[in-house]
Each structure stands twice: as C-alpha cells, then as structure tokens.
Amino acid sequence: MTEVRKQRILIVDDQSAHTVALCDVLRQYQFDAEGCESAEAALELLRSQSFDLMLSDLNMPGLDGIGLVREALQYDPELACIIMTGEGSVATAVRAMQGGALDYIVKPFKASSLLPVLARAQATRALRLANAELERQVRQNVMELAEANYRLEQARTEAEHANAEKSRFLSNMSHELRTPLNGILGFAQILAADKLPATQLEKQRFARNIVQSGQHLLKLVNEILDLARIEAGKVPLAMEAVDLPTVLQECRMMVTPLAAKRDITLGFGVVPPQRLRADRTRLVQVLINLLSNAIKYNHEQGRVDLACTVDGPRLRIAVSDTGPGLEPDQVQHIFQPFHRLGRDEEEEGSGLGLALTRRVVEAMQGAIGVESQPGEGSTFWVELPLAPETTQQVQHA
Numbered sequence: 001m002t003e004v005r006k007q008r009i010l011i012v013d014d015q016s017a018h019t020v021a022l023c024d025v026l027r028q029y030q031f032d033a034e035g036c037e038s039a040e041a042a043l044e045l046l047r048s049q050s051f052d053l054m055l056s057d058l059n060m061p062g063l064d065g066i067g068l069v070r071e072a073l074q075y076d077p078e079l080a081c082i083i084m085t086g087e088g089s090v091a092t093a094v095r096a097m098q099g100g101a102l103d104y105i106v107k108p109f110k111a112s113s114l115l116p117v118l119a120r121a122q123a124t125r126a127l128r129l130a131n132a133e134l135e136r137q138v139r140q141n142v143m144e145l146a147e148a149n150y151r152l153e154q155a156r157t158e159a160e161h162a163n164a165e166k167s168r169f170l171s172n173m174s175h176e177l178r179t180p181l182n183g184i185l186g187f188a189q190i191l192a193a194d195k196l197p198a199t200q201l202e203k204q205r206f207a208r209n210i211v212q213s214g215q216h217l218l219k220l221v222n223e224i225l226d227l228a229r230i231e232a233g234k235v236p237l238a239m240e241a242v243d244l245p246t247v248l249q250e251c252r253m254m255v256t257p258l259a260a261k262r263d264i265t266l267g268f269g270v271v272p273p274q275r276l277r278a279d280r281t282r283l284v285q286v287l288i289n290l291l292s293n294a295i296k297y298n299h300e301q302g303r304v305d306l307a308c309t310v311d312g313p314r315l316r317i318a319v320s321d322t323g324p325g326l327e328p329d330q331v332q333h334i335f336q337p338f339h340r341l342g343r344d345e346e347e348e349g350s351g352l353g354l355a356l357t358r359r360v361v362e363a364m365q366g367a368i369g370v371e372s373q374p375g376e377g378s379t380f381w382v383e384l385p386l387a388p389e390t391t392q393q394v395q396h397a
Contacts, residue, residue, distance in 0.1 A: 006032040007122060008049075012042045012056040012068060013084070022055070025111050031118075039063035039071075046075045053121055058085040058092065058104075066099035073100045078132070080125035082117060084109075183213035237279040237363060241387035244308070244315070245271045247283055255291045259304065264295050267305040274308075274315055275387040282360045283384075287317065289353045290380050294321035297378075310386070314366075318381040326372035334370055 009031050013019045019035035026033040034051075036042040039060055054072055058065040069081045083096040083104040096104045102121045105114060187206040248271050259266050276283065294304040302322040309316050326334065335358045361368045361382055372378035 006030055007053060008032045008034070008051040009053040009055060009118070010042060010045065010051045011035040012037075012039060012054065012060070012065070014038060014057060014060045018057075029111070029115065039065070039068035042068060043071055043075075046072055046079075050076060051079060052125060053080045053082065053118060055082045055084060055118075058083050058087070058096070066095055066101070069096075069100045078125060078128055080121040082121055181213075181217060184210050184217070187213075237282065239277055239279055239364070241275040241389065242278050242280045242283055244274045244276055247276075247280065247287070248306070248308075251284060251287045251291060254288055255295060258292060259295050262295055262298070263301045264298055265301075265303045267303060269305065269307040272308055272310060272315070274310065275389070276315060277385045277387045278364050278366075282364065286357050286360055286382060287319075289357050290319040290382070293353065294319050294323070294378075294380070297321065298323040311383075314383050314385055316381050316383045318379050320377060320379040322377045325374045325376050326370070326378055327374055331370055331372055335368070 007030075009026060011019050011022045011026075011033060013022070013035070014037055016035075016037050019037060023033040023035045034045070036045060039056070039062060042054070042056070043063075054069070056065040056068050060068075063071070065083050065085075069083070072079055072081060081101045083092075083099075083101045084107055085092050085096070085104060086107040093104050102124050103117050105117050187210045191203060191206050248268060252266065252268055256266065258264075291304065291306070298304065298321045304322075305320045307318045307320070309318075335354050358368050361384070364384060366382060366384040368380070368382050370378060370380045
C-alpha cells in the first residue's frame with residue numbers, strides 16, 4: 001500500500017510558545033509541521049526547502065506577515081499562504097489577499113477552526129497546480145499541433161510541387177517522344193504510299209530521316225529509363241579508384257571531332273596525377289556531357305577550358321565556355337529534366353542530359369553546380385571524392 005505524503009506546513013510566529021503549540025497540534029492531524037520565530041528565519045528556510053502551506057502571523061518585528069508572503073511567493077509561486085491576525089477587520093483581510101495570501105484566520109482560534117481553512121488552502125493550491133499542469137499540457141499540445149501543421153503544410157507543398165513537376169515532366173516527355181515518332185510515321189507513310197511519286201534519292205532521304213528519328217527516340221527512351229533507374233536506386237555503380245589523367249585524355253579524344261567541326265578551341269589545363277573514387281563509365285558519361293554542352297552552346301571560334309583543383313579529400317573538375325552565358329532563371333532550373341538552356345530549336349538534344357548528369361554525380365557521392373553570367377560564358381563544375389590512397393598521399397605531402 002502506497003504511503004500518502006504528509007503536507008508540509010511552515011508556522012511563522014514571533015511568539016515561540018504559540019509556534020510550538022501549533023506545530024504539535026498539526027502533527028496530530030498528519031501535517032509535517034516546522035516553526036520559525038521570524039520572517040527572516042522563515043525566508044532562510046524557504047531558500048533550501050519546499051513547503052505546501054505557510055501559516056504566518058501578521059504583526060511581527062521587522063518584516064510583517066504580508067511582506068513575508070510576498071517574499072515567499074518569489075521562491076515558490078504555488079505556496080499556499082494563510083495570515084493569522086488578531087485584528088479581524090475587513091481591511092486586514094483585503095491587505096492579506098492583496099499580498100498574495102489565500103486566506104486568513106483570526107486569533108485566538110481552535111484546531112477545529114483552523115483545519116477547514118487549511119483544507120481550503122490545500123484545495124486551492126491543488127487546483128492551481130492542476131491548472132498550471134493543464135496550461136503546460138495545453139501549451140505543449142499547441143506547440144506540437146503547430147509543428148504538426150507546419151510539417152503537414154510542408155508535406156502538402158512538397159506534394160503539390162512534386163505533382164506539378166510530374167505533370168510538367170510527363171507533358172515535356174510526351175512532346176519529346178511525339179516529335180521523333182511523328183517523323184518516323186510521316187516518312188514511313190510517304191514511303192508506303194502508292195500514289196505519291198518518289199525518286200530513289202528521295203526514298204533514301206526519307207529512310208535516313210526515319211533512322212535518325214529512331215536513333216533520337218531510342219536515345220531519349222534510354223535516358224528516361226536511366227534517369228528512372230538512378231532515382232529508384234536500381235543502378236549498380238562499380239566504384240573504384242579511377243586514374244584521372246587517363247579518363248580526361250579519353251574524353252578529350254572523344255570530343256575533339258565535335259570541337260573541330262564547330263571551330264572550338266579545347267584547353268585542358270594541368271591535370272594532377274590523382275585517382276578518383278567513382279564509376280569509370282559513369283564518370284566518362286558525366287564529363288562527355290559537360291564538354292559536349294560547352295562546345296554546342298558556344299560561339300563560333302569560341303573556347304572550352306577544363307581545369308582541375310584539389311580541395312582536401314575532394315577534387316573539382318570545372319568546364320568553362322565562352323558562350324552567351326545563362327540568365328538567373330536558367331541557372332535555377334538548369335538541372336531539371338527537359339531544360340535545354342533556352343535553346344530548344346537551336347540544338348538537338350533530349351533535355352535530359354544535365355538532369356541525368358546530376359543524378360549520376362550525386363549517386364557517386366559527389367556534387368555538381370554551375371556559375372554563369374549573361375554574356376560572359378558559363379562554368380559547370382563537378383566535385384568527386386579522391387580515392388582513399390590518393391587522399392592519404394595528399395595529406396602526407
């Protein structure tokens with residue numbers, strides 16, 4: 001059986017005999033009573049101990065009962081304070097209540113008169129504590145509700161954004177797929193028609209257009225599938241230590257014909273003899289895409305430069321061009337699917353290259369970004385981790 005905690009009460013009266021007698025009587029009624037003969041002694045005790053009730057005389061040398069109540073409530077706002085007075089006037093009661101007392105009792109009194117006063121004070125204190133706890137719970141619930149509403153609003157906004165992005169993606173994808181498909185169907189119908197005369201050269205041209213459209217359609221479908229697989233985490237990456245100079249030399253050889261065709265000068269800076277932790281095939285795919293874009297979206301007789309810098313355990317590869325640059329809005333959306341640098345008609349492409357590049361880089365624990373000013377060209381950069389043994393060599397160098 002659980003033992004009920006006794007209510008602790010502090011008796012304060014400058015008449016020691018009265019204090020001792022009150023303590024003895026209240027102990028008989030299951031109170032844990034302690035007495036003090038001055039307000040100052042009572043405050044000293046309240047600094048180190050807690051009480052449920054305080055019964056204080058009104059008139060005492062030094063600090064009086066009402067002053068004591070005010071000071072005591074600074075230590076414990078929930079302390080139930082009762083004033084003992086021999087005056088018994090309404091003015092005294094008002095002063096006591098204004099000072100923070102819950103009740104008062106007129107001297108002399110008997111235990112039978114005091115106990116109901118103490119019971120009321122206990123009930124009031126219990127009600128105050130319950131209200132304080134209820135207010136705390138209400139505040140906590142309000143905060144939790146506000147947090148839940150905030151998270152719900154965030155989720156709703158993200159869901160709306162995701163739906164809008166999905167709708168835009170599907171709309172763009174439908175457009176991109178229909179364009180080559182319509183070309184294939186159109187030229188095939190011409191070839192299949194009996195009434196439309198066509199020379200052998202025309203038929204060959206129609207066939208070449210069908211093949212080109214089919215190749216473009218196949219590339220688009222492959223990129224869409226690639227993007228979907230990467231976002232679903234279903235593309236296994238063969239992470240290994242990849243020799244940077246070898247990869248960059250391979251990439252340079254692959255883009256040199258495209259640069260020559262457009263009269264673009266390629267400049268590869270000093271390539272540090274580092275090894276990256278990456279998927280070699282995917283790394284080549286990323287760099288070829290950045291270099292090809294820098295060549296395609298450039299001025300005639302322009303320039304493309306590639307630079308490498310080591311920063312701690314990572315290496316940055318930056319590809320800069322002398323093209324027209326990007327507007328702030330283009331920079332903001334450049335890595336979204338089907339965003340084609342604002343040149344949908346000028347250059348052939350699916351608009352998935354940079355979106356796919358970003359997913360691949362992030363899958364290899366890297367980062368990608370762009371810096372550009374209108375009329376001043378653009379710099380696309382990729383950061384990837386160095387291979388562990390390379391990192392150790394850099395740290396010991």
